[in-house]
Amino acid sequence: MTKLQVRAFLYQLGCFAILFISARYLVEMYTGLTGLWVPFTAFVVGTILSPKFKALRTKDGEKLYMKWIFIKEVKEIG
Numbered sequence: 001m002t003k004l005q006v007r008a009f010l011y012q013l014g015c016f017a018i019l020f021i022s023a024r025y026l027v028e029m030y031t032g033l034t035g036l037w038v039p040f041t042a043f044v045v046g047t048i049l050s051p052k053f054k055a056l057r058t059k060d061g062e063k064l065y066m067k068w069i070f071i072k073e074v075k076e077i078g
Contacts, residue, residue, distance in 0.1 A: 004055035004062050011053045011066075011077075020046035053077070 001009075024042035027033055033041060051068035064077040 002055060002062060004064050008053035008055045008064055012050065016046050016050040019050050023049075 020042050023045040024039060027041050027045075028038050031041075049069070051066050053064065053066050055062055055064050066075045066077050068075075
């Protein structure tokens with residue numbers, strides 16, 4: 001794995017973790033779900049809402065890109 005691929009993985013993991021923990025707290029506090037339904041629902045919400053990061057080789061070298069459902073185009077990350 002290249003340095004940018006590791007960076008993309010860590011960004012994706014961090015964003016998912018933040019959204020998963022937030023969703024788990026909100027689901028647990030504001031819904032009537034119990035047991036395994038709480039983390040399962042938080043997992044689905046975190047998976048759908050988290051941005052996707054990818055390192056791609058281009059003619060200018062390797063670059064890091066991000067795609068998110070709230071942004072139409074793919075953004076290049078510095």
